Amino acid sequence: MTSPLQKKLKISDSSVVTANRTWDGVVVYRTAAKGWSADLADAAIVRNSDEAKALLAEAVADDVGAIGPYIAPVQIGEDGKILPGNLREQIRRDGVTIDLPV
Amino acid sequence: MYAYDEIDRTLVNERVSEFRDQVQRRLSGELTEDEFKMLRLQNGVYLQLHAYMFRVAIPYGTLASNQLRQLAHVARKYDRGYGHFTTRQNIQFNWIKLSDLPDALADLAEVGIHAMQTSGNNMRNVTSDQWAGVAPGEIEDPRIWSELIRQHTTLHPEFSFLPRKFKIAITASDHDRAAIKVHDIGLRLIKNEKGETGFEVLVGGGLGRTPFIGKTIKHFVHGRDLLSYIEAILRVYNQYGRRDNIYKARIKILVHELGIEKFSREVEEEWQHIRNSSLQIDDEVIEDIRSRFIYPAYEKLPHMPDELRQAAADPDFEAWRKNSVAAHKNPGYSIVTISLKPIGAPPGDATAEQMDALADLADKYSFGEIRVGHEQNLALPHVAKRDLPALWKALDKLGLATPNVNLITDIIACPGLDYCSLANARSIPIAQELTRRFANHELANLIGRLHINISGCINACGHHHVGHIGILGVEKNGEEVYQITIGGRADESAALGNLIGPGVKFDEVADVIEDIVEAYLALRERPEELFVDTVKRLGVEPFKERVYATR
Missing domain, CATH: 3.90.480.20 (Sulfite Reductase Hemoprotein; domain 2)
Known part of the structure; x- marks a missing residue:
């Protein structure tokens, strides 16, 4: 399987690095402080391929903290708020779009 | 019910201990995710969008009440209070923590449940007719043979690193409720002219990216030769199956590329080497398994009390x-x-x-x-x-008496983009909207038997290819788009559905299905003509015209 670091990266817009926390699988985002946060607002924003590669490399190196890191698109609102860049990432942040059975 | 013995209990308990150690080593960093991934997959643990997903096997779809209670306990204690029954006689828990998994597995082991054969490139849970052992006209209980295969293949090293996952289904009734024609190996239990039990063997069926209906490779394999014949198939697959391309690794691709005749010759040659080996099954083995299926002490009761x-x-x-x-x-x-x-x-x-x-x-x-x-x-x-x-x-x-079995609201759907990391589009909200549209029981009855299957990606966990109406969610330019097929079926006359035209948007799917159903009601020759038979008689064109005339 191709390592995420070997994949070609084309970053033309704001992006973050996201993964799932190892011990419980919760969605997390890589922060500028070289850690992970479950809050998208804390995510480090990258805006070009070099920045994205560097952030991803750092995330991949933290194999104990989180698994499956990848670069995900985000949108920056007028108020500076970070928003998910597509439906998949919106669901990962907000949870399922249906009512749970309980 | 099947009564497990001490060997089964020891195996399951040892497996829990082994996985507990593996999880501890993973959480401590001793194992990397690359090293751990295969180990967790072999214990039914996937990573989904929001959390780990834990898939538990229900071999041949048979559960005892104490086992169901334990599944409820796992749902309540380690998950969010519910479980999801899948299209392959498994149950999935969607929110489980890796750190809790060894305890959850240990709790399940107390009642003989495990997660072996639910994931990974190995033999998967052997499925069967959910009416096995009780269906009128059944030749014999197919679960005896499912159990034989389960025992032989569980943790078998030769079947633990196959090119890709491998699924077997068995039926013993004329009406196929196990979808054997869309499995890697499908087994139809039959009797030969001497009254001996054996199997028609189909191979190379499957759905996913490249769907195929299984082909008959042998019209009769005697029961005593079942394991050797299956093993011969698996050996040929192990030898020639592709490991370089995940999309071409299933046995269906090998059967298609070699052709059933050549594939069959390869299997036959292999079989002759092993047919008379220790793989030949003694009658006592079958009788021992048969004796452990405990049937109820039925009373003689009136037909119409x-x-x-x-x-x-x-x-x-x-x-x-x-x-x-x-x-x-x-x-x-x-x-x-x-x-x-x-x-x-x-x-x-x-x-x-x-x-x-x-x-x-x-x-x-x-x-x-x-x-x-x-x-x-x-x-x-x-x-x-x-x-x-x-x-x-x-x-x-309990909210469990909805009278919609086999009707249009009895929808099969994968978890889709709400849960699944592979999905491109949502399945569940589509299913929910369709059930609301067709909630009227008189309308559903008027429509009659009609199976809708929904998949949120081309991997086809919702078996959309074989739905009378199949709905496949894809992603196009950042939007969810749904392709509609009609005319598929998963029974003894299994067929793949045909696409009716361009994909439609999320909000249009229910309207399109309504149009298709209205067209069917207008086109059917008589009320007894099922939707799928009308499609077979007329093809997709009249439905296509109806759907796209105003779109």
């Missing part, structure tokens, strides 16, 4: 009985299908409370036994007819 006669005056009961109750091999009993498709709810989900209550009802009315079908419904296989009215009332209170 007073309780049933009186309840027939209640139209709601009658609607449920006609829809959900099937004939049993013993005339005083019935098979009751329990719809896990209430209107507006996710298909196949059951809460812990429902599971507990169903376990109690199984104890009271079905000799403590529950079955799981690939249609994502449950069944109580041994219900005395006199108990049907009381059972119906109890199920109704």
Whole structure:
């Protein structure tokens, strides 16, 4: 399987690095402080391929903290708020779009 | 029910201890994710969008009431209070923590449940007819043979690192409820002219990115040769199956590329080497397995008891009985299908409370036994007819008496983009909207048998290719788009559906399905002509015209 670091990266817009926390699988985002946060607002924003590669490399190196890191698109609102860049990432942040059975 | 022995219990317990150690080493950093991934997959642990997903095997779809209670316990203690029954007689928990998994597995092991054969490139849970052992006209209980294969293949090193996952299904009835033609190996239990038990063997069926209907590779394999013949197939697959391209690694691709004749010759040659080996099954082995399937002590009961006669005056009961109750091999009993498709709810989900209550009802009315079908419904296989009215009332209170089995709202759907990391589009909200559109029971009955299958990506976990109406979600320019096929079926006349035209947007899917159904009602020759038969008679064109004329 191709390592995420070997994949070609084309970053033309704001992006973050996201993964799932190892011990419980919760969605997390890589922060500028070289850690992970479950809050998208804390995510480090990258805006070009070099920045994205560097952030991803750092995330991949933290194999104990989180698994499956990848670069995900985000949108920056007028108020500076970070928003998910597509439906998949919106669901990962907000949870399922249906009512749970309980 | 099948009574496991000490060997089974030891195996399952040792597996838990082994996985507990692996999880500890993973959490401490001793194992990397690359090293751990295969180990967790071999224990049914996937990573989904929001959390880990834990898939638990229900071999050949048979559950005891204490096992169902333990599944409820796992849902309640380690997850969010519900589970999702899948299209391959498994149950999935969607929110489990890796750190809790060893304890969850240990709790399940107490009642003989495990997660082996639910993931990874190995032999998967061997599935069977959910009415096995009770269906009228069945040749014999196919679970005996499912269990034989389960015992032989579980943790078998030769089948643990296959090119890709491998699925076997077995049926012993004329009507195929196990979808054997869309499995890697499909087995149809038959008798030869001497009255000996054997199997028609199909190979190379499957759905996903490249769907194929299985082809008959041998018309009769004697029961004593079943393991050697399956092993011969797997050896050929192991030798020639592609490992360089995940999309071309399933046996269906190998069978297609070699051609069934050449593939068959390869298998035959291999088989001759091993046919008379220790793989030949002694009658005593089969009899030993057969003896461990414990059947209820049925009473001799009337075919039409007073309780049933009186309840027939209640139209709601009658609607449920006609829809959900099937004939049993013993005339005083019935098979009751329990719809896990209430209107507006996710298909196949059951809460812990429902599971507990169903376990109690199984104890009271079905000799403590529950079955799981690939249609994502449950069944109580041994219900005395006199108990049907009381059972119906109890199920109704639990929200489990929706009389929609095999009707348009009995939808099969994968978890889709709400849960699955592979999905491109949502499945469950589409299913929910469709059940609301067709909630009227008279309308659903007027339409008749109609299976809708929904998949949120090309991997086809919702078996959309073989839905009478199949809905496939894809992603196009950042939007969810749904392709509609019609004319598929998963039974003994299995066929792949045909695309009716360009994909439609999320908000249009229910309208399109309504158009297709209205076209069918106008086009069918008589009320008894099923949707799928009308499509077979007329092709997709009239439906296509109806759908796209105004779009």
